[in-house]
Amino acid sequence: MKLLAISGSARQASTNTQLLQVLAWLAPENVTIDVFHSLHHLPVFSPDLEGENLPPAIQDFIKILAQADGVIIASPEYVHAIPGGLKNAIDWLVSGDAIIGKPVALLHASHRGDDMLAALRLVLGTVTSEFQQQIFLRLPLISKSPQQVWDDLAQPDTTAALRAYLDEFTAAIGRVDQTSAE
DSSP states (O other), X not given: OEEEEEEXXXXXXXXXXXXXXXXXXXXXXXXXXXXXXXXXXXXXXXXGGSGGGOOHHHHHHHHHHHXXXXXXXXXXXXXXXXXXXXXXXXXXXXXXSSSTTOOEEEEESSSOOHHHHHHHHXXXXXXXXXXXXXXXXXXXXXXXXXXXXXXXXXXXXHHHHXXXXXXXXXXXXXXXXXXXXX
16 A cells, blocks of 8 residues: 655654654555655646646646545644645645545644644545544644654554554555455
């Protein structure tokens, strides 16, 4: 199974990116997780650039997403909202079919961010029929140094929670795939 993990942060030392990298490291052998933390390189969405005018960076992003069996998103909250880079990436997906029917789940690296999470849940519930809203894990990592984040994520209780989250999501993807095949 191949998963795409998207970090909604453009920050170099992002706790959300680190969280996704640890999740990728903890993945079982039959699950590959590619962490995408380059939203800041995607051009600003414009309907004029869709279709045959689609920028190469967007073509690559859509191809990576289309090849994934499921998507995990971890994102900070910026001014009580979805970060612009993440919203921009989602906007690029709306007119195509790469995200439609794709299982998507959220992971969150903060004890805060409920406004962003509510907005992101609304958006994801609109763009994919397989948004797995019930599959969610929140870890309080905000304001910690990169080393503190790694130390916290290496704790046995935390690694067990991350593995359980991943098991739940991959099982949901399996159910979606089985239903689609029938």
